[in-house]
Structure formats: structure tokens, C-alpha cells
Amino acid sequence: MEFKDYYAVLGVSESATPEEIKKSYRRLARKYHPDVSKEEDADAKFRELGEAYEVLKDPEKRGEYDELRKYGANADGSFEPPPGWHSASGFAGGGYTDSDAQHFSEFFEEIFGGARAGGFSAGAGPRGSHRQRSMRGEDVHARLALFLEEAFHGCEKQVSFTVHEPDPNGRLVSRQKTLKVKIPAGMREGQHIRLKGQGGPGTGGAEPGDLFIEVQLAPHPHFTIEGRDIVVAVPIAPWEAALGATVTVPTVGAKVNLKVPKGSTSGRRLRLKGKGLPGKHPGDQIVILQIAMPHRHSTDAEKLYEQLAEAEKDFNPRSRLHV
Amino acid sequence: MSNPDHTLTVVVSDDDGSTFTLREICERGDCHAEFVIKLVDYGIISPREEAPEARRWEFDVAALGRLQKALRLQRDLKMNLPGLAMSLELLDEVEEMRRELARLNQQMQHLMGEQ
Helix, strand or coil: CECCCHHHHHCCCCCCCHHHHHHHHHHHHHHHCCCCCCCCCHHHHHHHHHHHHHHHCCHHHHHHHHHHHHHCCCCCCECCCCCCCCCCCCHHHCCCCCCCHHHCCHHHHHHHCCHHHCCCCCCCCCCCCCCCCCECCCCEEEEEEECHHHHHHCEEEEEEEEEEEECCCCCEEEEEEEEEEEECCCCCCCCEEEECCCCCCCECCCCCCCEEEEEEECCCCCEEEECCEEEEEEEECHHHHHHCEEEEEECCCCEEEEEECCCCCCCCEEEECCCCCCCCCCCCEEEEEEECCCCCCCHHHHHHHHHHHHHCCCCCCCHHHCC | CCCCCCEEECEEHHHHCCCEEHHHHHHHHCCCHHHHHHHHHCCCCCCCCCCCCHHHCEECHHHHHHHHHHHHHHHHHCCCHHHHHHHHHHHHHHHHHHHHHHHHHHHHHHHHHCC
């Protein structure tokens, strides 16, 4: 078991006053709240904070913790409580306040008697009071990243997630669950999929919870998504822009031919109806034209450009800059 | 009970109109109806159709997600209702801007890339 340095977690010194501890906790809780923070391990950080605060805000627990801290960790950083250790401020007596105590660490449980040992009282959330009661299973929220091609065509995906369920002794244990899910064509970023009854199991004959999957789209090297529309930048040669041309453009589905109108300029948007994300109201593909130049010109081409410069000498490409 | 060989066909919640009544959403959120009614009053969540009787309200999956977020923020950060309303709005805005920024960055790369 690893020793947890709750002072370091809260970023305060050992001699911090209760006020300082509270202040630091509040600041860090805002920063790492999983609904607010975009940091990758915000979830774990936030849980750690809650656990550290649970101990340090309570003078009795803090006293016990300080004592253990003096007793110290082993040379390899592992930790065992002193023989015969028993917390006087333990949670079995219903000392819980308002954190999601289910997720406290092994260290915490060893020292203060954890949530999983059961018996904590009101206010500990829906999963706390699982014993003997008929209780609907928990809803599980998961995210699923799809490639654009998968979202476009629909696909079959394996989804793994964790559910919590009571074991025969009434202790909450987590279990990894895996489902194969058929994703319909045309899913968009942020859309939810609901799988009825695939969440945590209910207790006492109650219904299981649902699984909610939020779809995320991985960035694509060529396409971006605007609502149901798919946007792609398509380079064309200056003469294709000037004279008009039929060019082949990619869509997520298949290649299509696109007529570039004569006299097109860079940045012009052309719409391919119904070539966006499929669905009841399929989106369009939007092509943004981009005039591309060869990296080098032949002597012949340079001569032609000289003629062009002469023929178009009234054109000032910088007129909007007033120069 | 885990059975990866079994393929589940999905119901897309935005389209299938699956909704929760006030009672159901309270059960799922593990909160009192008064709290949900207050969230509706503050415009934090809204039923699909604004009916005068709360008993006839129907909420979609997004509303459930927001309710749960509101409950977590209230529990963890001790926020009151006006604070919740404002934070959730700002969080939505931030999320939307992040997406937009990512999209624009990507699009700009696509536009510049081939030069």
C-alpha cells in the first residue's frame, strides 16, 4: 500500500491552519472538478483532493493521520499501519460528509475504515446505501471515439466500461463490462446513444441502469465537420480556376466529379448536395477551392506569365489593402 | 453477464424521442422533484415542451446529463442555483468554443497544408 501525502495533495504545509486547508481545497476543487477541468487525470486528481480534505479538515482524523505520518513509510515508499492500529474517528460511525466516498483509496480505507466496508450513513450518495434495498442500477456514461469514416458508414464497436455492483457480502465491487454495439450511420460529435438496461445491475429486483455513450469524432486529415456538413479544401490550378474545369474531389463515401465554374477565386465554397453525413436530413459536402501554384515554373510557363502580366496589368490584387 | 459476442443495436437518443418523466428523471438523478423544478425555473434544464403542469413534463437525455452535472457541481463545489445556472451556461459556451477552435484550427491546416 502506498502512503498518501495529503498535505502535498492539497498543496499546504504540515502546519497549515484549518482555514488554509479549506481555502486550498476549494481552489483546487474548482480547478480539477471533472465537469470543469480538461486535464486528462482530473477525475483521479479530484478524488484524491476529496480524500485528502476529508482527513485534514477533521481535527481528530488529522491528528491520527499526523501520527501515522510520523511513523512513516517504508524505505520503498510502501506503507503498513502500525500493528493494532484502529481509528477512533472511523467512518463506520457515520462520519461521512458529502464527498463521493466510494472512490477513496486503499490507504484511506486501511486507516479510517472505508466506504466499501459498508455502513456509512445518509448523504453518501445513491450507491452508498446499497444493502438490502431495492435500488435501480446506476446509469453509466461512456465516451466512444469514432473515425469519420466509421461515423459516416456506421460500424460495429466494442465498448468497455466499469459497473459497480454488490458482491454476495454486500460490498460494492467494480466489474469491467464489454459490449459489441452497432453504431448507425450518420452519428455526429456529441450525440448520445442510449442502451437500455446495460448499465449497473439493480438490487433487490430493481431494474438495471442504462448505458449512455457520447460519440466523439477523431480529427480527419482532409475533412472537417460543420453540423451535418462535411467540409474539404480542394486545391485547383490557376488555369482551372480561370477557365473552369471538372475536377475529381474526395467525399467520405466515394470520389465525385465537381464542376469548377469559370472565373472561380480562392476560398469559393461549392456545395455537393446530400454528400454530407447521412441521416433523415443528410448534410452536404462543402468544397472550399484553393488555388495552388506549382513550386517551379518552366521557362515556357514563365514566358506565358509575362504575357499574362501584360494582359492583366490593371489588376491590383492588393487593392483592399489600399496599396 | 458480460457477453461481447452479442451485438446490440443502438437507439440514437436524439432521434428516437426517448424521454423521462419528472419522476423518472428524479429517480435517475437521485434528487427531489423540487430540485428539478427549480432547475427548470432557472432555465438550467428544460422539458421538451413547456407544460404548466410539472407532472406532464418530459425530459430528454441531454437534460438528464445536465441535471447530473448540476448535482455534482452542487455537491462538490457547494454552488447555489444562480451560480449553477451561470456556470453551466459558461461551461457550455467554453465547450462550444473549444470545439469551434479545434475545427477552425483543423480547417486552417487543411487550407494551408497543400501550399
